[in-house]
């Protein structure tokens with residue numbers, strides 16, 4: 408048994424729940440050592456609240472979104488003898504972590520993490536008058552913050568080829584990135600991915616470059632849904648032209664980039680059904696509670712997914 412792991416579980420209390428009604432509550436999906444950690448025979452540093460140092464802070468979308476890059480900082484304060492190589496950071500794809508500032512708890516979903524370097528990155532959409540948003544907008548490189556996790560229940564078996572329908576809304580595209588990467592980076596995984604990304608407009612699509620890199624893989628298809636896309640060309644504005652047919656918009660798309668100036672609805676979902684492709688159909692929805700509810704209902708029907716194979720991140 409690895410040090411502290413059972414103790415960490417026993418120490419979970421009602422106050423460890425952030426009260427936000429997460430689909431995967433920390434009390435239901437307690438952090439457990441993953442197969443990867445067991446194989447490595449090392450301690451996962453994030454199983455209990457642990458200090459991470461802010462290494463990089465980048466402001467995006469007019470300062471409304473922050474990219475925060477953290478590195479594990481606990482070795483400075485560890486009393487027990489522990490060399491750097493005894494510990495790893497394991498946050499499986501689709502799992503989130505809990506940030507604690509005093510008594511304030513909020514979940515965040517890493518879009519990237521490094522097992523050996525013990526670093527991770529999150530994308531934060533700052534909420535006006537939000538308690539944690541206020542705190543995060545003031546953090547600066549070298550500040551220390553406490554995180555705990557990983558929390559979640561999604562697990563992917565690469566040995567069984569599946570049809571993965573991944574629906575993402577706004578910054579909630581973040582936890583879907585490692586899910587896609589784990590399929591595409593494994594040459595033996597024959598699963599196919601449909602990544603349907605909802606954002607206001609092209610300016611609000613996060614990770615656009617990486618989505619274009621994914622598009623090089625045979626088993627990846629994506630489509631951006633941009634209901635508020637506006638064309639700035641005078642001709643289009645004068646004529647109130649339908650954006651779907653707008654030449655300027657189509658020109659702003661890159662090679663292999665599919666996009667619609669529309670909401671993702673039942674008929675759009677059904678257009679990705681591809682009934683002749685074999686494999687278990689799995690639906691993953693990442694977004695706010697109302698997006699998750701609506702999409703899980705619409706998509707499980709339009710994409711013929713068994714409700715038992717629907718995962719809300």
Ligand SMILES: Cc1cc2nc3c(=O)[nH]c(=O)nc-3n(C[C@H](O)[C@H](O)[C@H](O)COP(=O)(O)OP(=O)(O)OC[C@H]3O[C@@H](n4cnc5c(N)ncnc54)[C@H](O)[C@@H]3O)c2cc1C
Nearest residue numbers: 429503513514515516530531532534535536537538539540
């Ligand atoms: C599993 C999970 C993963 C998540 N991952 C991410 C992520 O990766 N990135 C990310 O940005 N977010 C993520 N979130 C959301 C995140 O946890 C926070 O909810 C978000 O950052 C807002 O927190 P806050 O404390 O700033 O706002 P809060 O204080 O919780 O307020 C949220 C909004 O409600 C309003 N509000 C607050 N109190 C009241 C009131 N009394 N009456 C009316 N309105 C009020 C505020 O003005 C604000 O706009 C995730 C959520 C879940 C459940």
